[in-house]
Amino acid sequence: MTPFISRDRSVVRLDTSLELLLESGWKNRIPGALATVVATAGSTYRKPGARMLIYADGSYLGLLSGGCLEADLQLHAQEVIEHARTRAVEYDMRGPDDVLFGIGAGCEGAMRVLIEPARAGGVAAEALEAAGRILSTGEPTCLVAIHDATHLPLGTFSLSTLPPLLEDAAREVLAEGVSRELDLEQGSARVRAFAQFLAPPPHLLVCGAGPDARPVVSAARAMGWRVTVVDHRPAYADARQFPGATVMHVDARDLLDAVDIARCQAAVVMSHHLASDVEYLRALARAGRPDYVGLLGPLARRRRIAEELGPLAQELHSRLRGPVGIDIGAVIPEAIALAIVSEVHAWLAGRLS
DSSP, X not given: OOOEEOTTOOEEOSOOHHHHHXXXXXXXXXXXXXXXXXXXXXXXXXXTTOEEEEETTSOEESOSSSSSSHHHHHHHHHHHHXXXXXXXXXXXXSGGXXXXXXXXXXXXXXXXXXXXXXXXXXXXXXXXXXXXXHHTXXXXXXXXXXXXXXXXXXXXXXXXXXXXXHHHHHHHHHHHTOOEXXXXXXXXXXXXXXXXXXXXXXXXXXXXXXXXXXXXXXXXXXXXXXXXXXXXXXXXXXXXXXXXSEEXXXXXXXXXXXXXXXXXXXXXXXXXXXXXXXXXXXXXHHHTOOSOEEEOSOHHHHHHHHHHHXXXXXXXXXXXXXXXXXXXXXOSHHHHXXXXXXXXXXXXXXXOO
């Protein structure tokens, strides 16, 4: 999994399937199995590090393919759940060999998947939760999935629970910021593992907590992003309206004292209060970050705000996008939110200049 580097050099991860599993996966008390892609070749729907939860009742959370492998994965997961024994399975869908599996996917790729018992308080859950706690602070971490070993248990481990044989290699992966396959030998012991570097997910700052900010925050949170919402109006700064986000009652003039702007990859200013939007943008201009700043409202309003900012407006010129959002013909708040979050995502992925 390759992290994206935004213009302010902040490394972020747009594949946030880990966060989505953590937020909803362990809440289900039904016994389950964690399936992790540990190696691929050719064209595959997901790449190493992708995960899904498969429950004993047949339901699942996440996908490792476009739906062509999930039914077979469920059969293997049932065995893992029943016998509490981790195993690795392989799928080779290249050419005529695909017929042997009875899947007929025609994806022209091969995939190795580690399947392990998953339950709240279990080894896999604790490893993922430990990684999640670090990532939520904006720091990177590493997870290691052991999928073939002679003397070690198979499964997913965090840095704090990793067998000593793999510690140095995992810390190198963390230092270099690049995931890789590990194939190590020590005496008669041999181990194959996938060491996954995990950059933190994007952190979006939303300045303004009006009703139309809710679908923006909801869309960002649905992708596992970290979101901070600020508003100068106490009635609007209501955390109950923004599940999963950090909500703060902050005077626009105090933004830099209240929020660590250096840890935000993007900001959207949408308070609908002209004076406050001017102050939010004044603070972001002085901070010099983030490199993506979106402003809600028509072009005429942007020009008026620029006049209010005076010479400081030049500090935002190359960073400011207003009207914010991709032009998809959005009318309702939910569609406007889609346009805004889509533009932020595209910018983080390097699709926009």
